[in-house]
Amino acid sequence: MQPRDAVGDNIAARFTDRAIPFNEPRRYPFTQRTAAVIAAWLIPGAGHLVLGKTGRALLFFVTIVVAFALGLFLNGHLYWPTVADPPSMFHFDLITVLWFFAQIGSGLCYIGSYVLGLGTAPIPQAAASPTFEYGNTFMFLSGLLNYLVIHDTFDIAAGRKR
Amino acid sequence: MHLLMMSMYAAMAAVVLAAVDPKADTTRQRLIHGLKVFGSFLGIGLLLSWILFPIPW
Numbered sequence: 657m658q659p660r661d662a663v664g665d666n667i668a669a670r671f672t673d674r675a676i677p678f679n680e681p682r683r684y685p686f687t688q689r690t691a692a693v694i695a696a697w698l699i700p701g702a703g704h705l706v707l708g709k710t711g712r713a714l715l716f717f718v719t720i721v722v723a724f725a726l727g728l729f730l731n732g733h734l735y736w737p738t739v740a741d742p743p744s745m746f747h748f749d750l751i752t753v754l755w756f757f758a759q760i761g762s763g764l765c766y767i768g769s770y771v772l773g774l775g776t777a778p779i780p781q782a783a784a785s786p787t788f789e790y791g792n793t794f795m796f797l798s799g800l801l802n803y804l805v806i807h808d809t810f811d812i813a814a815g816r817k818r
Numbered sequence: 819m820h821l822l823m824m825s826m827y828a829a830m831a832a833v834v835l836a837a838v839d840p841k842a843d844t845t846r847q848r849l850i851h852g853l854k855v856f857g858s859f860l861g862i863g864l865l866l867s868w869i870l871f872p873i874p875w
Binding site for chain 1: 823826827830833
């Protein structure tokens with residue numbers, strides 16, 4: 657039989673080896689991962705909030721929502737894929753598909769604005785504003801940055817980063 | 819006006835890109851990365867505008 661002191665040391669060493677360090681990335685359960693990614697798309701930063709990363713959640717929310725709101729304020733336009741005119745080999749006008757893809761990344765910012773009728777003025781009318789292109793650029797930025805944030809949410813939830 | 823918009827754009831992009839940087843572990847590293855991104859956006863933007871300015875089309 658081992659002396660009492662030696663056993664105590666071994667037990668302590670075993671616990672030290674098995675314990676997960678505080679800062680180590682961890683894989684979240686499937687439901688929480690899915691909820692985080694969907695929340696991240698709908699509300700910028702909400703995915704990080706679901707995963708308990710409050711500081712980053714707030715930072716992303718403020719940055720992305722301010723970018724989108726600034727875009728609307730500068731008379732940006734909410735794009736939707738339009739049918740090509742004159743007809744082309746693609747059914748849709750490709751540039752409007754890309755612009756729509758960029759903007760829809762901001763989730764409820766886009767959907768909410770559309771429902772409220774913000775940024776939906778006809779393009780010739782909106783384009784008369786000198787800040788029209790600035791506005792569009794900020795709205796594209798907002799959606800595209802949120803795609804990065806969604807990806808970051810997934811990485812954290814999958815245990816690939818902290 | 820254009821420089822102000824460019825700076826705001828660069829600042830917003832830098833904040834998010836710094837926060838999602840997978841290599842940065844500490845706040846200090848994220849801050850340094852964000853400042854580099856911000857400076858790169860502004861620097862490259864100004865350089866491109868300087869190069870493209872004389873082109874008439």
